[in-house]
Amino acid sequence: MDTVLFNFHDLVLILTAFECLLFALLLSATNQKRVLSTAFFVGFLICHIFIPLHELTFWGKQFRIWLLDISPNLFFLGSYAYFVDGPLLYLFVRSLLYKDFKLRRIHLLHALPVALYFFHMLVSFYLQSYERREMLVETQHIAYSAPYLYFDAAGRFIRVIYAILCLKLAFTYGEQLKNVFANLNKRDLAWLKVMLVSFLGLFAWEAVLLTLKLYGNATDNFNLDLLNVIGLSGYYLTFFMLNLLIGLKFTLFTSVAAINESSPSPAAHENLPTEDKTHVESIKQTMLQTKIYTEPDITIDQLAATLKLPTKRLSQILKQDFHANFYEFINSYRVEDAKQQLRDPAGASKTITEIYYEVGFNSKSVFNTFFKRKEGCTPSQYRNKNTVPVSAQEDNNNFIP
Known part of the structure; x- marks a missing residue:
């Protein structure tokens, strides 16, 4: 220069x-x-x-x-x-x-x-x-x-x-x-x-x-x-x-979806307050009855509002009772719903893409990853080995991940 x-x-x-x-x-x-x-x-x-x-x-x-x-x-x-x-x-x-x-x-x-x-x-x-x-x-x-x-x-x-x-x-x-x-x-x-x-x-x-x-x-x-x-x-x-x-x-x-920095995840060893124990069943029932997990863009704030719980308390309950973060918690319900539909002969005409969209996933790769992690096989493999006749199918509506 x-x-x-x-x-x-x-x-x-x-x-x-x-x-x-x-x-x-x-x-x-x-x-x-x-x-x-x-x-x-x-x-x-x-x-x-x-x-x-x-x-x-x-x-x-x-x-x-x-x-x-x-x-x-x-x-x-x-x-x-x-x-x-x-x-x-x-x-x-x-x-x-x-x-x-x-x-x-x-x-x-x-x-x-x-x-x-x-x-x-x-x-x-x-x-x-x-x-x-x-x-x-x-x-x-x-x-x-x-x-x-x-x-x-x-x-x-x-x-x-x-x-x-x-x-x-x-x-x-x-x-x-x-x-x-x-x-x-x-x-x-x-x-x-x-x-x-x-x-x-x-x-x-x-x-x-x-x-x-x-x-x-x-x-x-x-x-x-x-x-x-x-x-x-x-x-x-x-x-x-x-x-x-x-x-x-x-x-x-x-x-970029900005989030709050000042709300760290609770430590796993913390004891869940006694009054929060009563919310666990309410969470399970709400998930089954409303199927709120099928909303693709559901957030923890929206679920907390539905349950009438503070977001921080809900996060604590998920961590300590369900042993999952919000992402894992919601997607475990989605996978269970997808499994039920894959087993149902009446839904055999549905494609796997239709099913994963219906249960709330918006990414095939994420759906396959979660499904394989939980079941050890792909959704197609699961459907092939678990489809049963309608007469023999049990009512699986009340599943809990």
Whole structure:
């Protein structure tokens, strides 16, 4: 980047900053309801306006000269974004998945690394003489000095940690969905996990760059060609990932079903209150009489309202008496209903697809998985070996999973 003005690498950085600026302005203008997740996403995009500009002005020779003519104090402003985009990505994912998420004072701890970095830059750069600051930027010696490298590396590794935390959130959320919804295929967040794994790879790639710089500092032997290749490829990876993230924000992110974070599942060893024992039979009778499980989009809140029970108490009863989360509980009734229909000669004309839709499933793969887990065979195999003559068939209407 030191020889050609506006080469292709420069254009990628400029395009990255411009796209992030454009979409940050668009999202800010359309965020009329002041959605917290959108605010964090805008903050993340703003970080990625400053990061490419920092790379462009510090590593591009002509840009560096232009900015030095104005003031050396303008350098490194974008470098603070390396300490901020990780926390903002984490807060964005958390506020997207959990509707009861609120900012609290403890979240100020996320700002601690950037505060420490500012203190370091204040001592090692901003409080130096004008000539010293100019020399450090013009020669780029500061970028290879031990204190700056340590902080720079810390910023990159902190991003890796936040990407891992985001992934942990996504997997935890996936398990918590089973306490709320009976059908999950419409809420499959595989795309979110893939996206976060990609960001983890990107952040890890940049952490490798800083690891090599630290090694070069320790051995006094910087492999500039290798550093250049890794650094430039990071620009393209960032450009690709941000375009992917922006595209997802306007498509799949809107389909996320946010749930409450503050209602953890009860521990299995907790004793069920005596008064709740009376609700168990009521739950069983309601399931059999109303067949509410056949509603494809039934949620635990809807079942709790039908039973006139608090949602948290119902979740506790399911966990401790039925030994299942809501997802497993509802689908076990669906499987039992499907088994009854598969055994019934009168329903032989029904296809298996018709049956699984009728009992509440909306995915063949989920139906087959649940059925095989419970019976050890496929629905077709079950039908073939369990169909009995009408005269010999028993009344199986009152089944209990």
